[in-house]
Amino acid sequence: MPATQSKTIAIVGATGVVGRTIETVLEERGFAVDNYVPVATGRRGQKETTAFGKTWTLTAPDDVDFSGIDVAFFSAGASVSEMLVPKAVDRGCRVVDNTTAFRMDRNVPLVVPEINATRVGGDAMLVACPNCTAIVLVMSLAPLLAAVPVERVVMTSFQSVSGAGREALCELDEQIEADAGDKAPQVEVLPRQIAFNCVPVIGDALESGYTKEEEKIVEESQKILDEPELKIVPTAVRVPTRVGHAIAVNVELKEPLAPGRAIELWKSAPGVTYSDEVPTPLDAAGSDMVIAGRVRRDPTRPNAITYWVVGDNLRKGAATNSVQIAELFL
Numbered sequence: 001m002p003a004t005q006s007k008t009i010a011i012v013g014a015t016g017v018v019g020r021t022i023e024t025v026l027e028e029r030g031f032a033v034d035n036y037v038p039v040a041t042g043r044r045g046q047k048e049t050t051a052f053g054k055t056w057t058l059t060a061p062d063d064v065d066f067s068g069i070d071v072a073f074f075s076a077g078a079s080v081s082e083m084l085v086p087k088a089v090d091r092g093c094r095v096v097d098n099t100t101a102f103r104m105d106r107n108v109p110l111v112v113p114e115i116n117a118t119r120v121g122g123d124a125m126l127v128a129c130p131n132c133t134a135i136v137l138v139m140s141l142a143p144l145l146a147a148v149p150v151e152r153v154v155m156t157s158f159q160s161v162s163g164a165g166r167e168a169l170c171e172l173d174e175q176i177e178a179d180a181g182d183k184a185p186q187v188e189v190l191p192r193q194i195a196f197n198c199v200p201v202i203g204d205a206l207e208s209g210y211t212k213e214e215e216k217i218v219e220e221s222q223k224i225l226d227e228p229e230l231k232i233v234p235t236a237v238r239v240p241t242r243v244g245h246a247i248a249v250n251v252e253l254k255e256p257l258a259p260g261r262a263i264e265l266w267k268s269a270p271g272v273t274y275s276d277e278v279p280t281p282l283d284a285a286g287s288d289m290v291i292a293g294r295v296r297r298d299p300t301r302p303n304a305i306t307y308w309v310v311g312d313n314l315r316k317g318a319a320t321n322s323v324q325i326a327e328l329f330l
């Protein structure tokens with residue numbers, strides 16, 4: 001991995017599941033950090049964080065001076081990004097934003113480096129990192145699309161609880177504990193009980209009957225793949241796994257594509273592979289690879305194939321993709 005010149009970085013949302021994973025990935029990839037500004041409200045009493053071999057004091061969002069910061073990673077929710085990203089950019093700080101705030105802004109590149117790294121021009125100050133499920137989907141679709149045009153995609157995601165953040169993970173643990181103690185599980189963070197359950201509601205419901213998460217998957221995939229008319233029919237489901245999103249995908253192509261050819265395409269593309277052993281979310285957790293599996297012909301449509309794909313939502317779905325973008329900046 002490329003080592004960089006020493007930099008001052010900030011992570012806004014440093015204590016969250018994505019923020020902590022960004023710290024880990026920066027360390028793993030040899031990103032030279034000589035000064036670190038971890039930003040969070042500290043409302044849970046946490047005052048410090050340890051990363052890059054040192055302990056750093058948390059900075060409150062209102063107190064950040066972005067002028068000396070080379071790159072800021074934002075992962076504290078869209079409202080925080082809407083408020084602070086413009087200030088950071090004004091002060092000459094380059095920003096990788098993990099939230100929904102700017103992803104669909106036509107002036108902001110939405111980047112998965114294996115697919116559209118060229119969108120990060122030399123003078124780019126703000127780049128958006130896509131939704132975690134959209135990243136896993138496009139990483140598996142892009143190699144196929146490069147070989148054969150796609151007619152239509154029907155997909156169902158199985159999204160882990162860490163996709164909803166630190167508090168959702170705590171809620172899962174508390175519900176499992178309540179069940180073991182014969183107590184009623186508390187439901188506060190996620191819309192329905194998640195322990196021992198599957199919940200096909202992620203984000204607000206839209207008038208169309210789809211959810212906000214499903215809309216993001218469609219629109220962001222179209223933007224990343226530069227296929228604004230690509231037809232995608234999504235169902236997004238929260239499942240009680242901790243880390244790693246899975247997607248069942250049915251792709252109808254404009255020409256035939258043999259499953260064996262799809263496997264070759266995945267195996268020769270960067271960041272994605274194919275496994276003959278059925279890949280599960282646990283196999284993807286902790287890895288930066290997106291892993292496809294179980295590819296087979298769709299017997300009901302002449303040019304369609306069906307497959308399964310998994311990826312770590314915190315790593316390639318957020319932190320690793322963000323750090324790759326920062327490497328493009330530098």
Ligand SMILES: NC(=O)c1ccc[n+]([C@@H]2O[C@H](COP(=O)([O-])OP(=O)(O)OC[C@H]3O[C@@H](n4cnc5c(N)ncnc54)[C@H](OP(=O)(O)O)[C@@H]3O)[C@@H](O)[C@H]2O)c1
Pocket residue numbers: 012013014015016017018019039040041042043044061074075076077078080098099100130131132162163164165166167313314317318
């Ligand atoms: N989880 C995923 O798989 C994933 C993937 C892609 C993108 N994202 C996006 O990344 C963002 C963070 O997600 P997450 O899962 O890491 O959530 P999380 O675990 O709940 O962490 C949120 C972080 O933001 C901080 N925060 C909250 N309000 C803040 C404020 N007003 N000012 C400054 N910091 C604030 C929190 O710290 P305090 O509470 O201590 O302030 C915490 O550090 C979200 O926008 C999410 O949509 C998440």
